[in-house]
Amino acid sequence: MSSDCKMIIFIGDGMGGRPVESLGGKTTIEAANTPNLDAVAAGGESGYLHPAGYGIPVGSDTSHMAILGYDPFTFYRGRGPFEAKGVGIDVLPGDLAFRCNFSTLEGNVVTDRRAGRISSGTDQLAAAVREGLKDGIDGVEVIFKESVEHRAALVLRGENLDHRIGEVDPHVEGVDYWECVPLPEAADDPNAIRTAKIVNEFVARAHEILDAHPVNQDRKAKGLPPANAALPRGVGTAVDLEAFEAKYGLTGAMIVEVDLVRGLGAYLSMDVIHVDDATGGADTDEMAIAKAVVDAWADHDFILVNIKAPDLGGHDGDAAAKIASIEKVDRAVGYLLEALDWSRTTMMIAADHCTPCSMMDHSGDGIPIAVIGYGVRPDGVTEYGERACAGGSVGHITGPDVMRMLASYAGRAHKFGA
Amino acid sequence: MSSDCKMIIFIGDGMGGRPVESLGGKTTIEAANTPNLDAVAAGGESGYLHPAGYGIPVGSDTSHMAILGYDPFTFYRGRGPFEAKGVGIDVLPGDLAFRCNFSTLEGNVVTDRRAGRISSGTDQLAAAVREGLKDGIDGVEVIFKESVEHRAALVLRGENLDHRIGEVDPHVEGVDYWECVPLPEAADDPNAIRTAKIVNEFVARAHEILDAHPVNQDRKAKGLPPANAALPRGVGTAVDLEAFEAKYGLTGAMIVEVDLVRGLGAYLSMDVIHVDDATGGADTDEMAIAKAVVDAWADHDFILVNIKAPDLGGHDGDAAAKIASIEKVDRAVGYLLEALDWSRTTMMIAADHCTPCSMMDHSGDGIPIAVIGYGVRPDGVTEYGERACAGGSVGHITGPDVMRMLASYAGRAHKFGA
Numbered sequence: 143m144s145s146d147c148k149m150i151i152f153i154g155d156g157m158g159g160r161p162v163e164s165l166g167g168k169t170t171i172e173a174a175n176t177p178n179l180d181a182v183a184a185g186g187e188s189g190y191l192h193p194a195g196y197g198i199p200v201g202s203d204t205s206h207m208a209i210l211g212y213d214p215f216t217f218y219r220g221r222g223p224f225e226a227k228g229v230g231i232d233v234l235p236g237d238l239a240f241r242c243n244f245s246t247l248e249g250n251v252v253t254d255r256r257a258g259r260i261s262s263g264t265d266q267l268a269a270a271v272r273e274g275l276k277d278g279i280d281g282v283e284v285i286f287k288e289s290v291e292h293r294a295a296l297v298l299r300g301e302n303l304d305h306r307i308g309e310v311d312p313h314v315e316g317v318d319y320w321e322c323v324p325l326p327e328a329a330d331d332p333n334a335i336r337t338a339k340i341v342n343e344f345v346a347r348a349h350e351i352l353d354a355h356p357v358n359q360d361r362k363a364k365g366l367p368p369a370n371a372a373l374p375r376g377v378g379t380a381v382d383l384e385a386f387e388a389k390y391g392l393t394g395a396m397i398v399e400v401d402l403v404r405g406l407g408a409y410l411s412m413d414v415i416h417v418d419d420a421t422g423g424a425d426t427d428e429m430a431i432a433k434a435v436v437d438a439w440a441d442h443d444f445i446l447v448n449i450k451a452p453d454l455g456g457h458d459g460d461a462a463a464k465i466a467s468i469e470k471v472d473r474a475v476g477y478l479l480e481a482l483d484w485s486r487t488t489m490m491i492a493a494d495h496c497t498p499c500s501m502m503d504h505s506g507d508g509i510p511i512a513v514i515g516y517g518v519r520p521d522g523v524t525e526y527g528e529r530a531c532a533g534g535s536v537g538h539i540t541g542p543d544v545m546r547m548l549a550s551y552a553g554r555a556h557k558f559g560a
Numbered sequence: 561m562s563s564d565c566k567m568i569i570f571i572g573d574g575m576g577g578r579p580v581e582s583l584g585g586k587t588t589i590e591a592a593n594t595p596n597l598d599a600v601a602a603g604g605e606s607g608y609l610h611p612a613g614y615g616i617p618v619g620s621d622t623s624h625m626a627i628l629g630y631d632p633f634t635f636y637r638g639r640g641p642f643e644a645k646g647v648g649i650d651v652l653p654g655d656l657a658f659r660c661n662f663s664t665l666e667g668n669v670v671t672d673r674r675a676g677r678i679s680s681g682t683d684q685l686a687a688a689v690r691e692g693l694k695d696g697i698d699g700v701e702v703i704f705k706e707s708v709e710h711r712a713a714l715v716l717r718g719e720n721l722d723h724r725i726g727e728v729d730p731h732v733e734g735v736d737y738w739e740c741v742p743l744p745e746a747a748d749d750p751n752a753i754r755t756a757k758i759v760n761e762f763v764a765r766a767h768e769i770l771d772a773h774p775v776n777q778d779r780k781a782k783g784l785p786p787a788n789a790a791l792p793r794g795v796g797t798a799v800d801l802e803a804f805e806a807k808y809g810l811t812g813a814m815i816v817e818v819d820l821v822r823g824l825g826a827y828l829s830m831d832v833i834h835v836d837d838a839t840g841g842a843d844t845d846e847m848a849i850a851k852a853v854v855d856a857w858a859d860h861d862f863i864l865v866n867i868k869a870p871d872l873g874g875h876d877g878d879a880a881a882k883i884a885s886i887e888k889v890d891r892a893v894g895y896l897l898e899a900l901d902w903s904r905t906t907m908m909i910a911a912d913h914c915t916p917c918s919m920m921d922h923s924g925d926g927i928p929i930a931v932i933g934y935g936v937r938p939d940g941v942t943e944y945g946e947r948a949c950a951g952g953s954v955g956h957i958t959g960p961d962v963m964r965m966l967a968s969y970a971g972r973a974h975k976f977g978a
Contacts, residue, residue: 160937169937194976196957197964201977214977221978241978376978402978504975506968507937508953528937532953 156453156497189536208541220378228401456497574871574915607954626959638796646819874915
């Protein structure tokens, strides 16, 4: 109980996968050169994680909730509030929060859902939308803010808003964007009907403002797809989560790249640490992230790290890109193996979900995990990967087991009984 | 999810077992020649299934419910309604449904619980019982229908019937059949007392009718045990189960041999497919069953198959018979391995429970499972069996995991979160 052992969960986002034919049936983890991840397995205990239970494909939001011990079946209210909180917008009870993409429209057709992954100028675009809609829509306040690249968050604040409404972003390109309509179960509900109208009005007016904006005139002149629309999706309402430190008695830090997870950290009142050059893309500076972990180690009991890039390779079905990103994770882990005091650290390597290149989306497959450091009983597994970890001594665990198990390794769990 | 991958659960009824001394400590699966089951394990992922949880010996009814994701602890109402539905009798709210055996009585002693596994004439016997009891008993309608071999179903329909009554079938031979009495907790309940009386009257009058029937006179003349009694057991009430297709969004077929499971399929509004020469016995035509699976594959998303024979060998304590039946399962599986499009199929091999020859009844032992086809990550297990599957990457799963896991392999699971 008096232990001051630190606990780290190091997540390669979407890192797990399925056999890839062009890799001779290996998964991308198995095919990647990962001496450091293998060293974790060899020096520790391995197993499988099913964050929300066997066979349930989780999102990054629900998975990180589950891994941190917050039951997503009970507490999840949609991705919107995490996205909003991730860019610093507080989502209050009664608010509706949405993830938005800056997208390219030709007429009503979405020709690029990410506006060429626009990388600059979205702050000016968002400011223009805010200015144009500063008087609100039908008495509802409009809060809109850019995130990284093509990402943004929208919060609607007013009376009688109803979350039972559909998406606007059609999730594929080459089709019209969707008109927001009430969900079938709320088709006749006046609040849902009005809310959908407000969302549609937001989309129409934002499109008008954005299409005329100098940033987009400039993009068009350069032959780049204009970010002339902001398409909402993933509506959610305010969440009520106990702060991490109150729940566990541990000071906690989060070093993560995407606002979706950063927003969760903010909700949990964890220290959400910014790292310059952590881009969330394949070009991210994994060593800067690793150094930030070492810094945070000094004054936090618990650190959650997430490197996003492997997930992108999976979604793109690009095995080579996914392998390169997994090797970035490996190098960051290697830095920690050198730099940290392992007599006072327990670390779990995991993914939040599998994103097999063959599916180009999340799967419900078991996630390989490996735990090294203080308290472990090395189990003879010598490699980190989908097949190798299945034989480890941890067996199969789910979300609620993770924090309990880590605290136990670290000697920081509370005895139940006498 | 846009996958059109088909899902199959192939069950060898009671196929799991325990070491058999005369087999040098091998189980019947381990001793059987099963190249095709082994090929499933070698090409897929293995593990253990505990349908209703560790150490709970399940029946075929509760197990199939659990495997299909219908919690038997919540929804099970006794075997009677499944038996009745399996022979086409609808069980309505307020009805009591029973499984019956045609048995042989000498005086009150049950000399053969299955009347020599009578294989013909039970349709005439059942018709005679219906005719004799067409005016009902004490205002209660009597619905009685034969199933295969010695099996039959009884439904009582009327006011104020109470299910809290005991069995009539004594479950062993050489003893008197049991008088139906209220269960201890309903000993003073007038409805339970009356219901037990009605059951006793059914047994007495059916015995009278059956003993005098020409079919039985003929059997006696031939030295065969007469089917001169119908002994009820397994009382149950109407069940309320969400249809399979509504629950999963999958079209489902059931190709099974016993009415108990067929009745469950009917309750779930699955296509319960009849196969000529699927006898439910050791003489069943397993290739006809396999061909029916291939036919059903074309126009169903999901198929549950059950071959009954291995369970019979277990109940009889006949290891050689059980091995022969397991080899039938193996041949049927082999046909599917040849005939189906495995780029669009995920299949799990399982048993619904273990029926060790040493116990001659169901045990709560873990059931070996193996999953092959779309989405799996072959785990290095090369053999299907109790010991081999324990080392596989699936680990230990329970009923609620099965459908979720299969849907995940098949790419048909819905993402929870973003």
